[in-house]
Structure formats: C-alpha cells, structure tokens
Amino acid sequence: MATEAVGEPRRSDAHLGARQLTTLHAVGQALAIGPIFSVGLVSGLVASVSGWSTPLAIVLGSIGSLGLGYVIAVYARRYAGAGAIFEYLSHAVHNSFGIFSGAVYLLGSMFLGAGGIYIALGFLTQGFFQAHIHTTVPWWLGGAIGLAIVFALNHFGVRLAIRGVLLLATLSMIPFLILAFVIIAKGGIGGNTLAVFGTSHSSWNGVFHGILFAVTLFIGFEAAASIAEETENPRKSIPVAVVGAVALSAVLYLIVCYAATIGFGQAALAKNAWFAAASPMGDLATTYVGNWLSVLIDLVIILDALSLSIAIMVTASRILFAFGRDGLLPRFAAKTTRYDTPVVGNVVIAIWSILLLIWAGTTHYGKTVMLPDPIEAFFITTSAGSLLVELIYVFLALFALKLVWQSRQEGGLWWKLIAVALGLATPILAFRGALVPFPTFPNNRAVFFAIACIVISAVWYAILQLTRPEQVRLAARHAVEHQGVPPLDEPIPDAISS
DSSP: OOOOOTTOOOOOOOOOOOSOBOHHHHHHHHGGGOHHHIIIIIHHHHHHHHGGGHHHHHHHHHHHHHHHHHHHHHHHTTOOOTTTHHHHHHHHTOHHHHHHHHHHHHHHHHHTTTTTHHHHHHHHHHHHIIIIIOOOOOHHHHHHHHHHHHHHHHHTOHHHHHHHHHHHHHHHHHHHHHHHHHHHHHTTTTOOOSGGGSOTTSOHHHHHHHHHHHHHTTTTGGGGGGGGGGBSSHHHHHHHHHHHHHHHHHHHHHHHHHHHHHHHOHHHHHTTHHHHOSSHHHHHHHHHTOHHHHHHHHHHHHHHHHHHHHHHHHHHHHHHHHHHHTTSSOGGGGOBOTTSOBHHHHHHHHHHHHHHHHHHHHOOTHHHHTSOHHHHHHHHHHHHHHHHHHHHHHHHHHHHHHHHHHTGGGSOHHHHHHHHHHHHHHHHHHHHHHHSSOOOTTTHHHHHHHHHHHHHHHHHHHHHHHHOHHHHHHTTTHHHHSTTOOOTTSOOOOTTTO
16 A cells, blocks of 8 residues: 555545455456346337347447447556446546546446336336236335345345355346247247348337447446455456456347347337337247246346346445545445445445335326336336436546557557447437437436436535545545556556457
C-alpha cells in the first residue's frame, strides 16, 4: 500500500476476503447475466419485433455485447477494486465523475438484480405452483424466500455465493440445451433453415429493433469486476471471465433462439406466439419433448433468476462497502462480517428489496396494460435499472477509447478501437429503442425513476464535495494500490489477446 501523506484522513482498515478467488469464480460472478432467465423470458421481446429473423438479431446483438465486454476488460486490466465501476471511472476520468457514476450504477443495480428481481421470483414461483402443482401461493412469498436464500449465501462468504451461482447456472442450462437439440433434430415446424439469419421474411427495421432488446440479454456481465480485490490474478481473471461469459452466453442464446424460432414456425411468430406465451419455452418443451421437460424448464428459469440475484447482491453490496471504506458514506458502511463479507451492504440491499416487494404489491400499474400488477411493477423496475446501467456503459465505452489510445504501443490498435466503438454503439442504440417513441403510462414511470436516480446521484456528489472534499480527492485509491496491479505508467499485457 502507498504511504499516506501527512494531513490526509486515515483510510478505513476494513477489508474483504483473502485473494483466493480464481478465473472460474470470476466467470460465475459474470453470470449475473442470468442467461437462462434472459433466454427464457426476455428473448420473447426480441421475437416480438424481429419475428422470423430473431436469430439474426441475436447474432448482431451478441457482437455489440462482446464489444462491451472488451470495454470492461480494458478497465479490468488496469484497476482492481471492490468498487468496480466507481473506481474505473474515477481513475479514467476524475474522482468526481467516478463517484457520480458509481452511484448511478448502484441505483441501477438495485432496480435490477439487487431488488426488482425478487418481484420476478415471486410471480414466477406463483406461476410454477399454479401450472405444475395445481395450488396457489401468494406471489410475494417466492420473492421473500428467494431474498432470504440470497442474503444467507452472501452473508456466509463470497466463495459460497459464487459456487451457488455456478451450480444453479450449470443445472439450469441442461434442460434448455435438451429442448434446443431435440427441436433442431426434429427440424421444428418446417425444417432447419438459414433463412432465419436473413431478412427475406422480415424488415431490417424489425431486426434493428430486435437488437435493442437482444442487448438487454447481456446486462450484468460486468459484475465480475466487483470481486477483483478477492481474486488471485484480477488483471487476467476478470477480463477473461467477462468476455468469456458474454461469448458463452451468446452461443447459448443463439442455439436456443434458433431452435425456438423454427419450433414456433413462421406463421406462429407472425401472430406473436413467442411473446404472448406465458411460458414460451415450456410450451415448446411440451410440444416437442413432453410435459416433464416443461416442468424442468419452468423450474430452472426460477433457479437462474435466483443465481442472477446472488451475483448482483455481491456486486451492489461491494460498491456500498467501497463507498464506506473511502469515507463517502458513514464508516460503518464498510463493516464486514467474520466471513469477510460486507454486512451493511447486504442488509441495505435486503431492506431495499423488501420495500420493492411491498411497492409491487400495493401499486396498480398493471390495470392500464392488462397485466397483473406485480408483473408490470417488474417491467418498470427492470426498465429503470436497464436505462441507468446502459448510461454507465456509454460512459465506460467513451473513456475506454482514451485508455486504448494511451496504450497504443501495445499493438492491435485498429481492432481495439473497433471493439470499443461497437461497445459504445450498443447502449446508444438501446436508448433509442427504449425512448423512441417515448413510453406511455405506466411504462414511462421507468424513465422518470431513472431520471430521479441520476438527480439523486448528482446531489449526493455535490453534498460530498461540500462536506467531505478530502475524501472525494482520495477516493478510489484501493483500485490501484491493490496488490498485484501495476502502477498506471507500467505497460500491462493485453489479457484478452494473450
């Protein structure tokens, strides 16, 4: 650790666990993407606008997301701290910008997997009991039980939590791959075809609109950066995990979405059968394999949603920990358990999640769009969180261009700039898809929530600048002082290309 200058405030001695996590653990944390949950539910949004060309939209969206993965890798090769995004942008731009951006990202995460996901767990569990056990349970019960499981795993250690993510994600993939390979082997409705990778039966406008939804399938991969401080070789493991998780998820999405496209068939997709189905993959399983696989499909979607929520709590709680350690929040925010986990961060996320469950149960936004109120509440929280995280993706990509240019002596400048440019274009296009035309009530609430979070983040930073200027000046030092990360002026081998 660097020696503190005379007169500088004493930094917190709070710490997380020993550096014992491996690349495999980092891959597990990157699976905050929630690939099974995404392909099981979100993929229907792509199909609703791309129709028969859904696989083409998935391919193009995957390319852009790989660009974003490389953007995160650019930062992860240089900085390794629990604050991740907050520390990345503090060093790449300025502490002020990093603090503001870290707050925006934290609030986005809290609307997504560190809060809103428990609403989804609730209605998914309720639907599973109704469809397969023929009984009714309160929708919020599944969310509450899921939250209790996630909190326990995060409390008792990051290794345990990430092992849970890896186990749940691995088990969840098996039924989907069985379904996809059976449909492909049978040829779906009209046989296997490459026409789904063209626009002969769709418009390019529909494909581009589908790309915007396809990008949301990948949100969360950057979560791997939050465990850098606890990883043996973060500058190698985190970039490999981020890009690797995006690539593996892209392959899974392509296989499953191709199978689903030919499984539904062109005529059914023209009638929006994929998006309209309560459990589209479950329906395909019943048609092509049997009801037993439909049960497993619906179950593993729940398990993967649980996996996603575990990984995002790891991320969000560590951002709160980093803020507390740097004196940007009260020092007790950096308090850890005897298992070296951020206890205050975990508790804050749990309380927030409970409040969102209560909010979803007391609002009536669903009536306007003819949906159950909790489902519409989930759509609103997910959209708000996505807008906030996509904004941070734009920031990261913009300033990654500077970092790539500064390291141009390492070679490969042309392809690195292309990769970052793809990463920048992807969230910008996603914003266009989400905001043009501007959403109507009640979906416009997501935009207003996102704007409110941006304002809150800016006000919080302004208060810190006025009341804690020294803490602002010294923020994010752990990201470069962390053992194993070389000084900023020392060339760093490209972990991806090597």
